Amino acid sequence: MRPEQRALVERAALLGYLAAVVALTSVHDVRVMAAAQALTLAVAGGRALGLMRRLVVAVGPFCLVVSASYAVLTMPSGQFSGGYLVLVNLRVAALTSLTFLFMERVNLARALGFSRGLLYVVNLATSQALTLRRVVEDYRLALRARTLARLGLRDRYRHSAASAARLLAKAMHQSGEIALAMRARGFFDDSASR
Amino acid sequence: MIRLTGIRHEFPDGPRVLEDISFAVDPGEKLVLLGANGTGKSTLLRVLSGLVTPTAGDYRYRGRPVTPAALKDREFGRRFRREVVLLFQHPDTMLFNPTVYEEIAFGPRQLRLPDIDERVGRWAGVFGLTDHLDRPPFSLSGGEKQKVCLAALLVLEPDLLLLDEPTAHLDPRSVGWLVDFLSELKVTLVVATHNLSLAPELGERALVLGEDHRLLYDGDLGSLLGDQERLVAANLVHIHRHRHGAIEHRHFHSHDWD
Numbered sequence: 001m002r003p004e005q006r007a008l009v010e011r012a013a014l015l016g017y018l019a020a021v022v023a024l025t026s027v028h029d030v031r032v033m034a035a036a037q038a039l040t041l042a043v044a045g046g047r048a049l050g051l052m053r054r055l056v057v058a059v060g061p062f063c064l065v066v067s068a069s070y071a072v073l074t075m076p077s078g079q080f081s082g083g084y085l086v087l088v089n090l091r092v093a094a095l096t097s098l099t100f101l102f103m104e105r106v107n108l109a110r111a112l113g114f115s116r117g118l119l120y121v122v123n124l125a126t127s128q129a130l131t132l133r134r135v136v137e138d139y140r141l142a143l144r145a146r147t148l149a150r151l152g153l154r155d156r157y158r159h160s161a162a163s164a165a166r167l168l169a170k171a172m173h174q175s176g177e178i179a180l181a182m183r184a185r186g187f188f189d190d191s192a193s194r
Numbered sequence: 195m196i197r198l199t200g201i202r203h204e205f206p207d208g209p210r211v212l213e214d215i216s217f218a219v220d221p222g223e224k225l226v227l228l229g230a231n232g233t234g235k236s237t238l239l240r241v242l243s244g245l246v247t248p249t250a251g252d253y254r255y256r257g258r259p260v261t262p263a264a265l266k267d268r269e270f271g272r273r274f275r276r277e278v279v280l281l282f283q284h285p286d287t288m289l290f291n292p293t294v295y296e297e298i299a300f301g302p303r304q305l306r307l308p309d310i311d312e313r314v315g316r317w318a319g320v321f322g323l324t325d326h327l328d329r330p331p332f333s334l335s336g337g338e339k340q341k342v343c344l345a346a347l348l349v350l351e352p353d354l355l356l357l358d359e360p361t362a363h364l365d366p367r368s369v370g371w372l373v374d375f376l377s378e379l380k381v382t383l384v385v386a387t388h389n390l391s392l393a394p395e396l397g398e399r400a401l402v403l404g405e406d407h408r409l410l411y412d413g414d415l416g417s418l419l420g421d422q423e424r425l426v427a428a429n430l431v432h433i434h435r436h437r438h439g440a441i442e443h444r445h446f447h448s449h450d451w452d
C-alpha cells in the first residue's frame with residue numbers, strides 16, 4: 001500500500017474509532033454494550049486473551065473500587081441498580097478494549113498528519129507518557145529492591161500514594177517546563193494575549 | 195562473591211543493552227563501572243541486584259544462580275535482598291514512607307529485627323539526619339534525600355552495595371562527603387559513573403562498558419586512566435577547543451565533578 005493510501009486508511013480508522021466512542025457513550029442498553037465488547041474481542045482474534053489481560057490490569061482495580069463504592073452508597077437507601085452497575089462496567093471495558101485495539105493497529109501520528117497542531121499534541125503526549133512510564137518502572141523496581149518480606153497493605157498503600165503524588169508533581173512540572181520551552185521557541189503567539 | 199558469564203540483555207521490542215558481559219567480583223573489592231550515557235550501566239546494576247533478568251547468560255551470587263525462581267525461594271530471596279542493595283540514580287524513586295525514621299526503619303521492620311530504634315538512631319547519626327527523623331523525606335534537599343536512601347540501605351548491613359551515578363544530583367560539598375564516606379565503608383562496592391575524574395576516588399578496579407554494550411575493559415583503574423586510546427574508544431574523553439587569552443588549542447580531556 002502506498003504511504004498516501006495508508007494515511008487515508010488510518011484517517012478513516014480514526015474517524016471510525018471516534019464515532020464508536022460517541023456511540024458507546026450514548027447507548028444505554030446492556031445487550032448492545034455486551035455485543036460491542038464481544039465484537040472488540042472478536043476483532044482482536046488470537047490476541048483476545050492478551051487484550052483481556054491488559055484490560056483487567058488497566059481498569060480492573062478502578063472498576064472494582066468504583067463499583068464497591070456505588071454499592072455501599074446506594075444499597076442502604078434502596079437505590080442500588082445491578083443493571084446500571086453492569087452497564088457502566090461494560091462500557092468502561094468496551095471503550096478501553098476499543099482504544100487498545102485502535103492504538104495497536106493505527107499509527108496515530110500518521111492518522112493525524114492532516115493537522116500540524118494535533119501532531120504537536122500527540123508528540124508531546126507520547127513523550128510525556130514514555131517518560132512517566134520509565135518513572136513508574138523505576139518506582140516499581142525500587143520497591144522490589146527494598147522488599148525483604150511480603151509487604152502489608154499499609155506499605156503498599158504508602159508506596160502507591162507516594163508514587164502517584166510524585167507522578168502528578170512530575171507531570172505538572174514537566175508540562176510547565178515544556179510550555180515555557182515552547183513559548184521560548186515562539187510556539188505561542190504572545191502578542192495575541194496583550 | 196558474584197560471577198557473571200555471557201550476560202546479554204535486550205528489552206522487549208527494544209534495543210540490545212548488554213552483550214556478552216563476563217566478570218567476577220571478590221568480597222571487599224571496590225569497582226567503578228564506567229561508560230558513556232546509554233551503554234547499559236544502570237541495566238547491569240539492575241541485573242546484579244536481581245531486578246532485571248538477563249535475556250541470556252548466567253549470574254551467580256555466592257555460587258547460587260540468581261533467577262526469578264531462586265529469588266522466589268523465601269530464604270534465598272530474603273538473604274539476597276538484605277545482602278545486595280542498590281541505590282537508584284534518583285533518590286525520589288526510593289522514598290515513599292511518611293517520615294525519615296520510617297524510611298530507615300522500613301527494611302529492619304520487614305525483618306522484624308528487635309533493635310530497630312537503636313539501628314535507625316545509629317544510622318541517622320552517621321548521616322547527620324537525627325534532626326530530620328520526623329520530617330517527610332520529600333521535604334528534604336537532594337543531598338539529604340540521598341543520605342536517607344543510603345541510611346535506609348546500610349541499616350541492613352549489606353555485603354554488596356551497588357550505586358547508580360550517586361553523585362549525579364549532589365552539590366560539590368556533598369560529593370566530597372560521599373567520596374570520604376565510601377572510602378571508609380567496609381563493603382563490596384560497585385559504583386556506576388560517567389565521571390572519569392571521580393573514578394579514582396571510588397575504587398581501584400574499573401569495568402568499562404563500550405558503546406556496543408560489551409565489556410571494553412576490566413582491570414586496574416590507574417592503567418585505564420593512562421590509556422588514552424581506550425578512553426577515546428569508550429567515549430569517556432572528548433576533544434574540543436580551549437582558549438587561554440589569545441592562545442587557542444585542542445586536546446582530549448574529560449569533564450568531571452558534575
